[in-house]
Amino acid sequence: MRSAPALPKWSDKALIFMAYIVTESCIKCKYTDCVDVCPVDCFREGPNMLVIDPDECIDCTLCVPECPVEAIFAEDDVPDAQREFIEKNRALAAKWKPLIERKPAPPDADEWAKVKDKKHLLQE
Numbered sequence: 001m002r003s004a005p006a007l008p009k010w011s012d013k014a015l016i017f018m019a020y021i022v023t024e025s026c027i028k029c030k031y032t033d034c035v036d037v038c039p040v041d042c043f044r045e046g047p048n049m050l051v052i053d054p055d056e057c058i059d060c061t062l063c064v065p066e067c068p069v070e071a072i073f074a075e076d077d078v079p080d081a082q083r084e085f086i087e088k089n090r091a092l093a094a095k096w097k098p099l100i101e102r103k104p105a106p107p108d109a110d111e112w113a114k115v116k117d118k119k120h121l122l123q124e
Contacts, residue, residue, distance in 0.1 A: 019059030021089050022051050023082040025071035027122050028112035029105065034063035034072060036102040044096035047123035048106075053093035069113045084119075092124060 026049045034050070035043045042056035043063075052063075052072075064072050073079070075086060112118070 019054075019057045019074060020052050020061075020063060021073050021075055021078050021082075021086050022049065023071050023073060023078060023085045024117075024119050024122075025069040025113075026050055026067075027118040028115070029069050029071070029109045031068050031105045031109060032099065032102045033066040033068060035099050037062040037066050041098050041100045043099045044093045045099035046092055046096045049092075049122060050099065051089040051092045051096065053098075054090050055093075088122075 028048050030045075030048060030050060032043075032050070039060060039062070040056050040058050042053045042058075044051050044053055061074075064074075073082070078086060106112075
């Protein structure tokens with residue numbers, strides 16, 4: 001009797017799908033409203049930004065309207081100038097720890113929320 005063929009794994013590169021991406025607007029703001037609504041704990045916390053772990057995200061969209069700085073996009077909707085954050089989310093999620101509870105934003109987050117060009121400030 002032949003055994004059934006092995007099914008592909010979600011971790012195979014060809015099947016990895018990242019539904020949502022955190023982009024530059026999060027840098028130095030790091031509001032965690034998104035973390036509060038995430039049903040699968042896919043957010044990872046770095047020194048001055050959050051990212052989404054592509055292996056955990058279930059494409060639920062709950063985080064998108066919660067972000068006060070509109071930093072979260074569906075992968076297909078990431079603005080051209082922010083496309084590098086697709087790979088940054090993947091790479092940084094692999095090394096940063098999960099954030100599973102909402103926490104206060106940095107004291108100066110509201111000031112940083114108005115700043116546009118912050119890529120150079122990202123602390124990996």
